[in-house]
Amino acid sequence: MVQQKIIILDFGSQTTQLIGRRLRELHTFCEIVPYDKFPFEEEGVIGVILSGSPYSVYAPDAFKVDLSNIRGHYPVLGICYGAQFMAQLYGGCVEATGSREYGRAQLHFPDKNNVLLRGFRDGSQVWMSHGDTITALPHGFSVIASTDTVKYAAYQADDGTLWGVQFHPEAFHSEQGMLLLKNFAVDICGSRQDWSPASFIDSSVETLKRQLDNDRVILGLSGGVDSSVAAVLLNRAIGKSLTCIFVNHGLLRKGEFESVMRDYECLGLNVIGVDASTRFFSALRYVDDPEKKRKIIGSCFIDVFEEEARKIDGVKWLAQGTIYPDCIESMNITGKVIKSHHNVGGLPEKMQLRLCEPLRWLFKDEVRRVGIQLGMPEHLINRHPFPGPGLAVRILGEVTPEKVRILQDADDIFINALRKWKCKDGHFLYDMIWQAGAILLPVRSVGVMGDERTYEQTVALRAVTSTDAMSADWAQLPYQFLAQVSNEIINNVKGVNRVCYDISSKPPATIEWE
Numbered sequence: 001m002v003q004q005k006i007i008i009l010d011f012g013s014q015t016t017q018l019i020g021r022r023l024r025e026l027h028t029f030c031e032i033v034p035y036d037k038f039p040f041e042e043e044g045v046i047g048v049i050l051s052g053s054p055y056s057v058y059a060p061d062a063f064k065v066d067l068s069n070i071r072g073h074y075p076v077l078g079i080c081y082g083a084q085f086m087a088q089l090y091g092g093c094v095e096a097t098g099s100r101e102y103g104r105a106q107l108h109f110p111d112k113n114n115v116l117l118r119g120f121r122d123g124s125q126v127w128m129s130h131g132d133t134i135t136a137l138p139h140g141f142s143v144i145a146s147t148d149t150v151k152y153a154a155y156q157a158d159d160g161t162l163w164g165v166q167f168h169p170e171a172f173h174s175e176q177g178m179l180l181l182k183n184f185a186v187d188i189c190g191s192r193q194d195w196s197p198a199s200f201i202d203s204s205v206e207t208l209k210r211q212l213d214n215d216r217v218i219l220g221l222s223g224g225v226d227s228s229v230a231a232v233l234l235n236r237a238i239g240k241s242l243t244c245i246f247v248n249h250g251l252l253r254k255g256e257f258e259s260v261m262r263d264y265e266c267l268g269l270n271v272i273g274v275d276a277s278t279r280f281f282s283a284l285r286y287v288d289d290p291e292k293k294r295k296i297i298g299s300c301f302i303d304v305f306e307e308e309a310r311k312i313d314g315v316k317w318l319a320q321g322t323i324y325p326d327c328i329e330s331m332n333i334t335g336k337v338i339k340s341h342h343n344v345g346g347l348p349e350k351m352q353l354r355l356c357e358p359l360r361w362l363f364k365d366e367v368r369r370v371g372i373q374l375g376m377p378e379h380l381i382n383r384h385p386f387p388g389p390g391l392a393v394r395i396l397g398e399v400t401p402e403k404v405r406i407l408q409d410a411d412d413i414f415i416n417a418l419r420k421w422k423c424k425d426g427h428f429l430y431d432m433i434w435q436a437g438a439i440l441l442p443v444r445s446v447g448v449m450g451d452e453r454t455y456e457q458t459v460a461l462r463a464v465t466s467t468d469a470m471s472a473d474w475a476q477l478p479y480q481f482l483a484q485v486s487n488e489i490i491n492n493v494k495g496v497n498r499v500c501y502d503i504s505s506k507p508p509a510t511i512e513w514e
């Protein structure tokens, strides 16, 4: 059965991804594409959403889309800018309000039975965020909801082809926003709501079998969730035609290479573990510039990976655990790159392999759910993100094996304590946190242990809460917990006599120190 999908045309709004998330929560598959890249050739499209935008529809450089081959072929919902754009395109009027309409508002309806708003309460709260407003609807359009200040809060074209809402149904503060999106996806577009981790696995396995046939595929494992789930999914599709390569650069957490290798073997993966730590340490000797460290690690990784891959005959594909937010960010149409990605950039071009990215349509939590559905152990699925260059970006200054040893020991105490500490609500502290780790600072300070003066190093602890790593708050860990971890580190990690806790949020700080 062809996969149904709703296409979201992205006009550059910050909430475009959120619209996608909400549809997925409704078990409806969707793809976000730049506003001018409608995939006319794709099968299964059942509806279209036009997102918001940072621009005004009347700005000279505003993004515009030709709807002539879309209207009447698929139902269209415009949100905020999307609604204003359609109103203007078909002969209505959009003007600056003079003041931003921002925040909560209550909806009122002339027609309670309109299909888009079916089930809405009168006075239902919605979230507004716009500086322009529609002041006249096109001929043949009708208003279906208003607020006290916005007359055309929602409208529809009388021929049943278009709907527009000036508020944001995807925003948390729009109380019945999910209902509106459901009315659109299910009642208007006819979504079967059959998108789920299980259906994703079935359809991906089938597609991968067809796409890869009997070709040999290699995949670089990092120990992280994305590459691991991609490997297990591919393993289900093509079994031993997949060879995974797990490079140990010596900068992983304490004991991690061995324990993750064991996990991979239990999962039945065909995996080659390469211990290249000596090589990485030599390349990093005397280097203290953070960007240089990253570059050296990246290029060393590519060399090791390539050497291993060359030992395998007839490889045609390179598989990667790229996930959806990576793709959306890299195609950000307003040109403002929020975060650069530091995976194995350059590898596919250099090796002249075809690229296979089975998770490129999934959000992080969906990747986790697919992993669970594939029977992967929870500790592998729920692990915190960890940077590709590993502990090198948590050792300020030159990286040496001795510093890595100190940091691994301190980090291990911290992470194990997070795993063991139960919060009042029964959750473990580890699971309440996005990411945590220890950082080794390039300073020594005086201390006293027993009757002896010490002059040793400082470790900073970092723990943050976040939903996507683009912004993060420092985690308010219990004092008692911090006291216990500090004691344990100072008493057990030789070379450390002081522990600090990092209380900076992102922005302005970043999660990693380098």
Ligand code: XMP
Pocket (backbone or CB within 6 Å): 294, 342, 343, 385, 386, 387, 388, 389, 393, 435, 469, 470, 506, 509, 510, 511, 512, 513, 514
């Ligand atoms: P920052 O420090 O930019 O980190 O706030 C945001 C997220 O990205 C991870 N990170 C990296 N991941 N290679 C990676 O694969 C890197 O060079 C790198 N630098 C930061 C970081 O751990 C956090 O999850």
